[in-house]
Amino acid sequence: MREMTGKERAQLEEMVIASRRPGWGEHFWLLVAAATVLPTLYSAILLVPLAIGARLIGFPIGNGAWKANPITYYGAILVVAGIWLAMVALQIRWSIRAEGSRSHGLAKLKEDLARGLVRDEVLTVTGAKLLREPEHDMIVFFLQLSNGKCFVLYDYDSVDINGEFDGQSRPTLTPREIFHLVTFPASKRRGWSFSGPEIALPDVLPMAATPDLWPEDESWCRVKWENIERHYGPKKNR
Known part of the structure; x- marks a missing residue:
């Protein structure tokens, strides 16, 4: 181990500045996608086999008939709501972990600056x-x-x-x-x-x-x- 040079300290300070950039803004559009695009996509994918299964069981779903039956109507709402909540929860969880990792990395960089080795x-x-x-x-x-x-x-x-x-x-x-x-x-x-x-x-x-x-x-x-x-x-x- 040796003391860091001025060039190495400047390099480390640049890393600290880069790590201090606001992190939550980087996750905004991912959260928007998790609240809009992804639930729509996954709902469409999941509702198709569910609709086919309901039809095979005997529930009328054609020409808007599914809205008249509480099972198919509220079932569709629950599926979409469940997917939406899951996507948003997963994105928030990922964002929190990413910010925690960024904060941890920033603390380690500051520790290196303080030690100077x-x-x-x-x-x-x-x-x-x-x-x-x-x-x-x-x-x-x-x-x-x-x-x-x-x-x-x-x-x-x-x-x-x-x-x-x-x-x-x-x-x-x-x-x-x-x-x-x-x-x-x-x-x-x-x-x-x-x-x-x-x-x-x-x-x-x-x-x-x-x-x-x-x-x-x-x-x-x-x-x-x-x-x-x-x-x-x-x-x-x-």
Whole structure:
């Protein structure tokens, strides 16, 4: 552990400011959808089989006949009301949990600021593999480090801003031999940088894995180094 630099403190302060943005407003339209669009959709989906079942049992429902029977009339109202209450309750519960998580994260960031300490790991880059994701032609770096792990970095500046997505984008990130990984201990947020001479980069392979299988940015890759091409790359490597 060491004291954080001015640059690291500024980075942490930016994270705090971003976490202080009002959170409830972000959930407003989701709550509106939970109170209008979703209940309408689910009611339509559920009422169709219920109407078919009522018809098979012998309840008249055609030409508005269902309104004359208390069972079908109040039953339809109860179904719609139940779905509406369930959707709104679930959305409110999710919003409360999301705000609780945001508040907890903000408290941890403030704790890091108060401590003023970081965990600094100085590692050597022993290998690199580059894959280009198909949605925006962004290049994903897989860096093999001297601790035996593989660190993932998204090269956001390599995104094809022209929207051609022809697989011709080039990496803009310049990895070097020394990798500095800084971790803020309480919040577990990370920062990183390179130093030393540049390393040679291999050819970029297309990433064929679906987005739900992509590793997260600034994370440790769970796939073994020797299996990265087979897991994420073209089918011929699998």
